[in-house]
Amino acid sequence: xxxxxxxxxxxxxxxxxxxxxxxxxxxxxxxxxxxxxxxxxxxxxxxxxxxxxxxxxxxxxxxxxxxxxxxxxxxxxxxxxxxxxxxxxxxxxxxxxxxxxxxxxxxxxxxxxxxxxxxxxxxxxxxxxxxxxxxxxxxxxxxxxxxxxxxxxxxxxxxxxxxxxxxxxxxxxxxxxxxxxxxxxxxxxxxxxxxxxxxxxxxxxxxxxxxxxxxxxxxxxxxxxxxxxxxxxxxxxxxxxxxxxxxxxxxxxxxxxxxxxxxxxxxxxxxxxxxxxxxxxxxxxxxxxxxxxxxxxxxxxxxxxx
Amino acid sequence: xxxxxxxxxxxxxxxxxxxxxxxxxxxxxxxxxxxxxxxxxxxxxxxxxxxxxxxxxxxxxxxxxxxxxxxxxxxxxxxxxxxxxxxxxxxxxxxxxxxxxxxxxx
Numbered sequence: 445x446x447x448x449x450x451x452x453x454x455x456x457x458x459x460x461x462x463x464x465x466x467x468x469x470x471x472x473x474x475x476x477x478x479x480x481x482x483x484x485x486x487x488x489x490x491x492x493x494x495x496x497x498x499x500x501x502x503x504x505x506x507x508x509x510x511x512x513x514x515x516x517x518x519x520x521x522x523x524x525x526x527x528x529x530x531x532x533x534x535x536x537x538x539x540x541x542x543x544x545x546x547x548x549x550x551x552x553x554x555x556x557x558x559x560x561x562x563x564x565x566x567x568x569x570x571x572x573x574x575x576x577x578x579x580x581x582x583x584x585x586x587x588x589x590x591x592x593x594x595x596x597x598x599x600x601x602x603x604x605x606x607x608x609x610x611x612x613x614x615x616x617x618x619x620x621x622x623x624x625x626x627x628x629x630x631x632x633x634x635x636x637x638x639x640x641x642x643x644x645x646x647x648x649x650x651x652x653x654x655x656x657x658x659x660x661x662x663x664x665x666x667x668x669x670x671x672x673x674x675x676x677x678x679x680x681x682x683x684x685x686x687x688x689x690x691x692x693x694x695x696x697x698x699x700x701x702x703x704x705x706x707x708x709x710x711x712x713x714x715x716x717x718x719x720x721x722x723x724x725x726x727x728x729x730x731x732x733x734x735x736x737x738x739x740x741x742x743x744x745x746x747x748x749x750x
Numbered sequence: 751x752x753x754x755x756x757x758x759x760x761x762x763x764x765x766x767x768x769x770x771x772x773x774x775x776x777x778x779x780x781x782x783x784x785x786x787x788x789x790x791x792x793x794x795x796x797x798x799x800x801x802x803x804x805x806x807x808x809x810x811x812x813x814x815x816x817x818x819x820x821x822x823x824x825x826x827x828x829x830x831x832x833x834x835x836x837x838x839x840x841x842x843x844x845x846x847x848x849x850x851x852x853x854x855x856x
Binding site: 455459482724 | 774776777779780782783784819826828829830833835843844848851
């Protein structure tokens with residue numbers, strides 16, 4: 445059995461290229477598309493965050509209707525570093541489970557100028573002060589609605605834990621994507637049949653800076669393979685110059701450039717680790733239910749025999 | 751062949767369809783991929799009957815050496831191992847990058 449299992453590649457490599465407060469980029473290699481895609485899907489729709497889910501409006505004399513405001517509130521990213529301590533209404537069993545965070549918003553425009561109601565005006569739950577709308581470096585807050593003189597908004601909002609599969613407001617990522625690592629081979633023998641001008645012309649045909657001309661050897665080199673956008677321009681140009689096969693470009697099926705851009709609810713590295721935890725839990729649960737299923741089948745079969 | 755030939759497993763155990771509730775392509779496609787890599791698996795495929803139906807139907811047919819359940823269990827264990835390994839390497843990388851950033855500042 446051991447020999448068979450060697451055929452799987454079960455030790456993917458991760459190389460973290462950059463990590464900031466809102467995004468991270470890493471190269472995932474020694475694995476395959478199905479794993480990369482599972483990861484991408486898990487980041488988008490399975491990693492839990494906190495978002496406003498229930499809004500009770502007492503007064504709303506703004507130009508936006510109640511539902512519209514409730515929807516806008518739901519989309520505000522909330523700092524979800526403590527999401528692991530929370531339970532969603534679907535998983536909660538005990539009475540003392542922490543499921544809700546309450547917010548209040550009570551604003552009235554008294555001045556003559558238009559007033560902006562932003563996420564900074566939201567009053568946080570005193571029991572959970574660390575669950576709050578995310579802040580931007582300038583501290584301007586996220587605009588919810590604008591008020592004219594004498595317009596008023598008074599509401600209570602309840603935030604809950606949830607996942608992106610239920611509603612996109614719970615998705616911790618703004619975008620996450622992966623790109624296949626390009627593999628570029630230049631046919632140098634064929635390249636040498638081109639004049640220097642033609643070489644430069646061919647290099648310039650690529651809309652992104654992928655190739656360069658070595659000033660000493662006068663050879664065309666790959667400067668940055670990752671800049672290649674799979675646009676096929678340089679291949680078309682080679683054909684136009686009457687030299688098909690000048691360059692050979694492949695998408696590597698075992699190496700991916702991953703980018704995770706957070707909404708601010710969770711740190712990008714936390715999204716990756718929590719995503720992997722979700723996948724681990726899924727497989728763990730499946731193994732467990734396979735065991736119980738096998739046992740109940742065996743019991744049934746035993747019952748039939750006797 | 752020195753090895754004694756074992757009686758083939760009954761068909762009822764080597765070709766099965768599983769219904770996995772509350773799952774989607776995330777788990778379905780990765781498991782299908784891993785099962786496809788298993789040389790004891792003859793056929794594997796999955797389908798989600800309808801987009802609003804949160805159930806994955808999983809078909810496994812083995813060559814007869816192992817049961818379908820055993821094949822699925824192996825695939826689950828492999829996926830678990832892959833995830834655990836990725837989690838560990840990711841944690842190491844985050845540590846490395848963070849300490850690197852700290853060095854730059856000091």
